[in-house]
Amino acid sequence: MADIVFDGGDFARLAAVPLIPLGAFFVQTLVGRFGPRKGDWIPVGALAIAAALGIFEFAKCLTVWNPGFRVEWKEAFDWIPGPAESRASFGILYDNLSATMTAAVGLIAFLIHLFSVGYMHGDRRYASFFAHLCLFSFGMLGLVLSDNFLSFFACWEVMGLCSYLLIGHFSEKPSAAAACKKAFLTTRIGDVCLFLGIAILWTRLHTFRFTELWDAVPRVLAENGGAYPGWLVTAGLLIFAGAVGKSAQFPLHVWLPDAMEGPTPVSAMIHAATMVAAGVFLTARAFLFLSPEARIAVALVGSFTAIFAATIGICQTDIKRVLAYSTVSQLGFMIAGIGVGGIAAGLFHMVTHAAFKACLFLGSGSVIHAVHTQEMPQMGGLRRRMPITYGTMLVSTLAIAGVPLFAGFYSKDAILSSTLVHAMEHGSILHALPAIFLFTAAGMTAFYMFRLILLTFHGEPRDAHKFEHAHESPWVMTVPLTILGFFAVTGGWIFGENWFLELGKGLPGMVVAEGEAAHHEHEAHGIAMWGSIGVAGAGILLAFAFYQWRKFSAAAWAERWGPVHRWVKNKYYVDEFYLATVVRFVMFLTAVQRWFDVWIVDGLVNLVGGIGRAAAAVSGWFDRWVVDGAVNLVGWLTQLWGGVARLFQTGRVQTYVAWGVAGAVGAASVVLWMA
Amino acid sequence: MERIAFALFAAIAVGGGLVALFHRSIVHSAFALMGTFLGISGLFVLLGADFLAVVQLLIYVGGILVLILFGLMLTKPDPSERKLRRVLLVLAAVAVPAAILVARIASAARWAAAEGPLPDPKPAAREIGFLFLLKDAYLIPFELAAFLLTVALVGAVFLARQPHPPPPGGEDR
Amino acid sequence: MSLGAYLAVATALFVLGLAMMIARRNLLYVLMGIELILNAANLNFVAFARYAAPAGGEAALRGQVFALIVILLAVAEAAVALAIVLHAYSLFDTVRPEEPDLLRE
Numbered sequence: 039m040a041d042i043v044f045d046g047g048d049f050a051r052l053a054a055v056p057l058i059p060l061g062a063f064f065v066q067t068l069v070g071r072f073g074p075r076k077g078d079w080i081p082v083g084a085l086a087i088a089a090a091l092g093i094f095e096f097a098k099c100l101t102v103w104n105p106g107f108r109v110e111w112k113e114a115f116d117w118i119p120g121p122a123e124s125r126a127s128f129g130i131l132y133d134n135l136s137a138t139m140t141a142a143v144g145l146i147a148f149l150i151h152l153f154s155v156g157y158m159h160g161d162r163r164y165a166s167f168f169a170h171l172c173l174f175s176f177g178m179l180g181l182v183l184s185d186n187f188l189s190f191f192a193c194w195e196v197m198g199l200c201s202y203l204l205i206g207h208f209s210e211k212p213s214a215a216a217a218c219k220k221a222f223l224t225t226r227i228g229d230v231c232l233f234l235g236i237a238i239l240w241t242r243l244h245t246f247r248f249t250e251l252w253d254a255v256p257r258v259l260a261e262n263g264g265a266y267p268g269w270l271v272t273a274g275l276l277i278f279a280g281a282v283g284k285s286a287q288f289p290l291h292v293w294l295p296d297a298m299e300g301p302t303p304v305s306a307m308i309h310a311a312t313m314v315a316a317g318v319f320l321t322a323r324a325f326l327f328l329s330p331e332a333r334i335a336v337a338l339v340g341s342f343t344a345i346f347a348a349t350i351g352i353c354q355t356d357i358k359r360v361l362a363y364s365t366v367s368q369l370g371f372m373i374a375g376i377g378v379g380g381i382a383a384g385l386f387h388m389v390t391h392a393a394f395k396a397c398l399f400l401g402s403g404s405v406i407h408a409v410h411t412q413e414m415p416q417m418g419g420l421r422r423r424m425p426i427t428y429g430t431m432l433v434s435t436l437a438i439a440g441v442p443l444f445a446g447f448y449s450k451d452a453i454l455s456s457t458l459v460h461a462m463e464h465g466s467i468l469h470a471l472p473a474i475f476l477f478t479a480a481g482m483t484a485f486y487m488f489r490l491i492l493l494t495f496h497g498e499p500r501d502a503h504k505f506e507h508a509h510e511s512p513w514v515m516t517v518p519l520t521i522l523g524f525f526a527v528t529g530g531w532i533f534g535e536n537w538f539l540e541l542g543k544g545l546p547g548m549v550v551a552e553g554e555a556a557h558h559e560h561e562a563h564g565i566a567m568w569g570s571i572g573v574a575g576a577g578i579l580l581a582f583a584f585y586q587w588r589k590f591s592a593a594a595w596a597e598r599w600g601p602v603h604r605w606v607k608n609k610y611y612v613d614e615f616y617l618a619t620v621v622r623f624v625m626f627l628t629a630v631q632r633w634f635d636v637w638i639v640d641g642l643v644n645l646v647g648g649i650g651r652a653a654a655a656v657s658g659w660f661d662r663w664v665v666d667g668a669v670n671l672v673g674w675l676t677q678l679w680g681g682v683a684r685l686f687q688t689g690r691v692q693t694y695v696a697w698g699v700a701g702a703v704g705a706a707s708v709v710l711w712m713a
Numbered sequence: 714m715e716r717i718a719f720a721l722f723a724a725i726a727v728g729g730g731l732v733a734l735f736h737r738s739i740v741h742s743a744f745a746l747m748g749t750f751l752g753i754s755g756l757f758v759l760l761g762a763d764f765l766a767v768v769q770l771l772i773y774v775g776g777i778l779v780l781i782l783f784g785l786m787l788t789k790p791d792p793s794e795r796k797l798r799r800v801l802l803v804l805a806a807v808a809v810p811a812a813i814l815v816a817r818i819a820s821a822a823r824w825a826a827a828e829g830p831l832p833d834p835k836p837a838a839r840e841i842g843f844l845f846l847l848k849d850a851y852l853i854p855f856e857l858a859a860f861l862l863t864v865a866l867v868g869a870v871f872l873a874r875q876p877h878p879p880p881p882g883g884e885d886r
Numbered sequence: 887m888s889l890g891a892y893l894a895v896a897t898a899l900f901v902l903g904l905a906m907m908i909a910r911r912n913l914l915y916v917l918m919g920i921e922l923i924l925n926a927a928n929l930n931f932v933a934f935a936r937y938a939a940p941a942g943g944e945a946a947l948r949g950q951v952f953a954l955i956v957i958l959l960a961v962a963e964a965a966v967a968l969a970i971v972l973h974a975y976s977l978f979d980t981v982r983p984e985e986p987d988l989l990r991e
Contacts (some may be wrong), residue, residue, distance in 0.1 A: 695908055698903060698907045700812070726895060727898050734905055734909075739914060742918065743914075744972070746921070753925050753929060756929060760936045761887070762936075765954065769957070772957055773950075777921060777960065781918060783965075784914050785914060786972055789979075789981075790912075790981075791912065791982050812897070831937070832942075834942060839945075841947060841951060845951075850943055858955060862958065865961075865962030868969070872966065
């Protein structure tokens with residue numbers, strides 16, 4: 039089988055894939071801004087080399103063509119030397135999955151860098167933008183090549199930092215500053231869970247390496263009579279919680295739409311090549327640690343997110359927000375696909391989605407660059423002004439909507455048929471829910487994506503002034519669009535049946551269907567194909583009826599469904615709910631401490647002030663109640679709580695340190711208790 | 714003999730730390746901290762880290778403490794600083810479980826530690842020099858440390874000289 | 887002496903440093919607390935190195951080298967932190983750590 043041998047040279051090239059961007063990051067940070075063109079060619083060049091190396095090794099891996107292909111470079115770098123159970127060394131795990139990811143991430147990251155050259159032209163922090171983008175690429179490339187949880191987690195956190203820096207690139211804007219903090223803190227909840235999960239695995243199995251952990255799972259199951267022991271279930275769920283945070287699944291999805299405050303290339307980077315894909319990748323890597331019950335939970339979380347975000351996407355008017363919710367929804371597809379056991383299908387969708395979502399984001403960036411607004415109601419008719427952008431975005435939309443022959447059709451189809459197989463095998467409502475959710479969400483996807491296209495590019499220009507000034511973007515922006523558009527069309531043929539569904543069988547945790555199950559699978563595939571064509575067609579027709587032929591009026595429908603529409607448009611008030619519960623709870627903890635201070639030190643003076651505050655709050659409460667009435671009750675109550683709670687956030691560094699220590703003690707207790 | 718020396722140095726270190734934490738005057742605290750550093754230096758000697766012990770004396774007692782004393786001279790004392798914050802109670806609530814946890818970790822972990830009387834340590838200064846410069850083992854960390862020190866010094870001078878922070882976002886050049 | 891005795895001393899110093907950071911009302915105390923914590927960590931490094939490789943050699947020195955680098959970091963940190971303290975003093979006219987509460991916003 040293995041005529042092609044992977045030797046030291048290959049591993050050196052693979053190691054260079056993440057390390058070259060890392061080096062470029064240092065160079066760009068230190069001296070980049072003094073160089074010609076502010077040094078933008080350093081990261082772009084580094085990513086070009088990394089992408090070329092990644093694709094080269096990918097091609098080599100393709101020629102091997104073996105589902106069980108897996109080579110390791112163990113202990114390439116001994117970080118903490120010592121006996122086997124207390125050492126930490128980094129190495130490379132190169133299998134079919136990481137090969138695909140390295141090539142795809144490298145290529146897309148390179149195209150986004152190239153696009154940024156045009157998009158960020160003239161920005162005040164042009165040089166450091168490229169440095170951070172480059173570090174971001176390093177994080178993702180290092181993550182997909184990691185052979186152990188330790189370096190995986192390090193890269194994971196590097197990405198967390200970079201997302202913070204890049205989302206807050208326009209840090210003068212208060213909304214951007216708030217969005218980057220929100221992204222950082224929300225994903226941090228997942229990160230802490232992931233870290234605890236890794237710690238539990240380590241205390242039990244004394245290794246960080248993926249391959250050793252995978253080998254250990256059957257042993258653990260055998261010792262425990264075939265069932266998953268409690269600590270493994272806990273560890274699996276905690277690791278999945280990390281993926282929930284990073285991949286913006288419900289209930290930690292709130293950061294991703296706000297992340298639109300960053301420059302558009304950053305959105306493309308986060309949504310397509312890095313960050314959110316890391317969560318899906320992690321779920322695939324950690325699939326063996328999930329017990330059967332946990333897998334159902336994963337499938338339900340994913341499918342619920344898919345439909346939940348799709349409904350929000352329908353009601354948004356900001357072009358980037360529609361795309362953001364569509365990403366949340368598509369990520370739900372992938373996670374649900376993995377949860378029902380179709381790991382290869384989920385990953386397949388991740389790769390095709392990376393291509394067409396990057397294309398859509400860069401296209402929207404091109405549009406925003408031309409008309410200087412993100413509001414779709416102010417666009418319209420742009421297809422005559424921006425033919426290349428229009429063409430590539432249309433192709434990507436066809437792909438995401440699941441129109442046959444385009445990339446998204448194959449991958450979405452694979453996920454849908456996996457959920458159907460899952461439902462058929464178990465035959466309970468609980469197991470059928472993912473399939474129901476996902477088919478509905480697929481129809482909605484087609485609807486809101488065509489709504490976007492029709493509102494932006496078709497019809498008559500709604501803002502003559504903006505239309506007059508619109509123009510096609512320069513080549514550095516259109517070339518990446520064209521390349522990504524090409525993959526949006528062909529991605530399904532290139533990877534499709536052969537690559538993922540054939541070679542994906544070697545992924546840990548994949549069950550290859552045989553006998554009757556294979557029959558089921560075949561049957562499900564047919565149903566899924568016609569079903570997905572049906573819902574996609576219905577969604578597209580509906581979008582045309584609303585926004586092109588004007589058979590129905592969207593405004594009138596929104597009017598008729600007033601309260602529901604408002605509820606959905608405001609993202610189900612999830613943010614407000616968090617403000618009222620989670621944030622308030624944290625504030626309450628702080629309040630306890632603050633109370634201590636205030637009571638002993640400041641005494642009565644503050645009490646008087648407090649009464650005054652309460653009185654003011656009560657009077658404000660009365661005002662609002664009379665004016666706004668019952669509809670605003672929910673949003674308003676939360677604002678009140680937010681206002682009250684804010685009084686207790688001390689802003690004192692020492693208080694924060696104290697809570698940090700308490701948190702560390704708590705985390706250590708959890709791990710010890712599990713051990 | 715070693716036992717007595719250990720008890721002495723440990724008592725100096727921990728006692729100094731206690732005084733530093735609880736003494737009302739920050740100047741006294743700073744001098745008590747000197748005791749702690751001396752005690753730790755003694756412990757380093759017992760552990761066979763003679764070079765480190767000397768470095769500890771030079772840098773901590775001779776450098777950092779003097780720096781802190783300069784900081785004291787350049788700032789105005791605040792009368793309220795003589796009191797401990799009541800948060801100390803909260804801290805005790807954290808420290809007690811922390812200590813229990815540490816004890817549990819210490820008893821649960823299986824370290825590859827030698828027991829009983831250890832052979833006499835060898836002098837380390839020369840060996841460390843070899844490691845850093847001749848054997849190339851730690852050459853890069855060594856150079857990075859030098860680089861870091863330069864950056865820190867330049868940054869400290871820059872920070873201390875500037876009378877007011879620049880306007881938000883105006884620092885980009 | 888056993889390894890545990892050294893670890894106990896280091897733990898005590900660590901907790902004292904932490905308390906100093908959190909409970910005292912002067913930014914310079916925060917600084918001293920950090921130094922104490924770093925010293926406790928150094929003691930751990932050296933003790934572990936000594937007991938893991940009692941015969942000496944490169945393995946025994948590894949902990950000492952680590953401690954040396956920590957000391958270097960501590961020096962850099964002290965210089966920068968003192969500059970920050972003086973800067974904060976000129977801005978807020980006090981060295982009480984609870985005064986700069988801009989993070990509250």
